[in-house]
Amino acid sequence: MLLENRTAVVYGAGGAIGGALARGFAAEGARCVLVGRTPGPLDTTAAAVRASGGRAETAVLDALDEAAVNDHADSVAAATGSLDISVNVITQEAVFGPLADLPVADVARSVAGTVTSQLITTRAAARHMGKQGSGVILFFGGSDGIYKQPGMGSVQIGMDVVEGIRRQWACELGPLGVRVLTLLTGGIPETFPDAPEMEPAKQAIADATLLGRAATLEDVGRVAAFVASDRARSMTATQVNISCGAHGD
Template identity: 50%
Template sequence: MMLEGRTAVVYGGGGNVGGAMARAFARHGATVHLAGRTRETLRAVADDIAAAGGTAYADVVDALDERAVDAHTAAVMERSGRLDVSVNVIGDGDVQGTPMAEMAVADYLRPIVTSVTAKFITARAAARVMVAQGSGLILYFGGSFDWSVARRFSVGGMGVTFDAVESMRKQLAAELGRRGVRVVTLRTSGLPETIPADFEGRDELVRTLAEQTLTGRLATLAEVGELAAFAASDRARLLTGTELDLSG
C-alpha cells in the first residue's frame, strides 16, 4: 500500500469531498484524522473506514479557530507521531446563483474570508510540523477558476476565493519546497455528486460543466480520492507548486 505508515488530517472530513479523500487515504494504508464541526458526519466516515479495515479518528475542530487547530495538530502528533498529509475542504458558506449586481457584500466576501482564513490556519499548523520532520504534503482542492462558467451561472465570490487560495499555494510551495514540504492543488471541473438533487437548475449546471470539458464528462468522488492518495505518495514526490488537473 502506497501510504502505509503515513498519517493524514482531513479538515471537512465528514463531507463529500473530504470523505472521499479520507477513505482513499485509509484504503492505501494511511491513518486518518478527520476534523470538522459536525461529529455525526465525521463519525459516519470514520465508521466506514474502520469497517473496511482502516484506522480513523474523528474530532470536532473549527478550522477557523487557530488555537483549536494547533491543539488538534498536537493531538495528532501525540497519537500518530507524524503528519504526512494535510487537506482542508471545509465548506466556505458561499452563495451561488445570485448575480453580482444583486448580491449583498457580506455574501460575496464570506467564502473569500472563510476559505483564506481557514486554509492559512490549517496550512500553518501542518507546515510547522512537516518542516520539523522534513517531509509532508499540504493539499488544496479547487484550482484556478474557469471564468467562462460565469457567463451562464453566477458563482458569487467563489472565483476570487479559488484564485486567492492558489496564490497561497504558490507562496507556500516556494517557501517550503527546500524544506521537504510539498504544496499541491487538486482541480476538477465540478463534481455532480456534490450538487444536491433539489438544487434549482442542477441538471443544466451539470450539463454546462460537462460541455466545457474536452472529454465530455466530469470527475467522480472516487476519482478525486484516488488522485489525492497518489499526490500523497512517494510516486508524486517531485510534484509541488502545481495543480493536479482532473478537470477533463
Template identity: 55%
Template sequence: MTLLAGKNAIVYGGGGRVGSAVAEAFAAEGARVFLAGRTRARLEEVAGRIRAAGGAAETAEVDALDEQAVDAHADAVAAQGGIDVSFNLIAHGDVQGTPLVDMATADYERPVVTAVRTQFLTARAAARHMMPRRSGVILLFGGAGDPVRDFPVGGLQVAFHALEAMRRQLAAELGPHGIRAVTIRTGGIPETLPRDFPGREVIERGITGKTMLGRAATLADVGAVAAFVASDRARTMTASTVNVSCGALTD
C-alpha cells in the same frame, strides 16, 4: 504495498462529500486518517465506513476557522507519529445563483475570507510539525479557473484564485524544508450538488459539456488522485496543480 502505508493524514471537512471521499481513499491506501470537522455524527459515519473496510480513522470536532482549535488538534495528531498530509476541504459558505449586482457584500466576501483564513490556519499548523521532519504534503482543492458565464457563482472563483496565490507562496517557502504544496482542480463534480440545488441541471450540463471525455470527474476519481499526489510516488510534484477535469480545464 499501499501508497500511504504508515502515513498520518488530516482531512478537514472530513464529513463532507469531497472530504469523505478523500478520507476513504487515503485509508484504503494505508493512511491513518484524522477526520476533523464541526459535526461529530457525520465524521463518525465516515470513520465507521473506513473501519469497516479495515482502515484506521479517528475523529475530532474542530472548527477549522478557530486558530487555537486548529493548532491544538494538529499538536495532538503530531504527538501520535507526526503529520504527513494535510488536506482542507471545508465548505466556504459561498452563495451561488445570485448575480453579483444583486448580491449582499457579506455573501460575496464570505467564501473569500473563509477560504483564505482556514487554509492559512491549517497549512501553518501542519507545516510547523512537518518542518522538523523535512517532509510532508499540503493539498488544496479548487484551483483558479475562467469566469463562469452560464451561472452566477458569487465570490467562489475569487476564493479559488486567492488559494492559488497561497499555494504558490507555501510551495516556495516550504520547499526547502521538504514540504510539497499541490492543488487539485476538478472543473466541477456533479455528485456534490444536492438534488434540490437551484440550477443543478444547468450546472451539470455545463460541467459535462466542457469536458473532452464527455463525463465529469467523480468523487472516487478525486479521492484516487489525491491519494497518489499525497504519496511518495508523487514526490517531485509541488508548486503545481493537478488537473482532474476530464479535459474541461486546459490551462
C-alpha cells in the same frame, strides 16, 4: 500500499469531497484523522472508512479556531509520530449569484473565512512538516485563468485567492521538503443535490469536458492518494488537473 504509516488530516471530512479524500487515503494505508464541526457526518465518513478496512478517527473543532487547530495538530503529531498529509476542503458561508446582486459584506465575509481557515490549518501542518523534513499539503478546487463561469459569487474568488496562498506556501516550504499542490476540478456532479432541477447543471459539467464525463468522487480520492504518495515526490507548486479536460492549457 502508497500511504502506509502516513497520517492524513482532512478538514471538512464530513462532506462529500472530504469523505472521498479520506476514503482514498485510507485505501492506500493512511491513518485518517477526520475533522469538522458536526459529529454526525464525521462519524458517517469514519464508519465508511472502517467498513472498507481503513483506519479513521474523528475530531470536532472549528477550523477558524486557531488555538484549537494548533492544539489538535500537536496532539496528532505526538500520538502518531508524524503529520504527513493535510487538506482543508471547507468553504466558509459560500454565496452564489452575480456579483452586482450580492451584498459586499456577504462576499467579503465568505472569502475572508475561507482564506483564514486555509491559513490556520496549513500553518498548523507546516510547523510539523517543516520539522520532519517531509509532508504534503493539498488544496481543492483550483483556478483557471482562461475559463470562467458567471454566477459563482464568492466561491471562485475564494479559490483564486487560495491559489495565491498555495503558491506562497509552496515556495516557502519547498526547501523544507514539503510539497504543496491543488487538485483542479471542473466540478463533481455527485456533490450536487439529487434533484431534477440540478440535472442541467450536472450535464453541463460533463458537456464541458473532453472525455464526455466528469470526475467522480472515487477519482478525487484515488488521484489525491497518488499525489500525496512518494510516487509523486517530484510534484509541487502546481495544480493537478482532474477536470477531464474541462480545463486545459
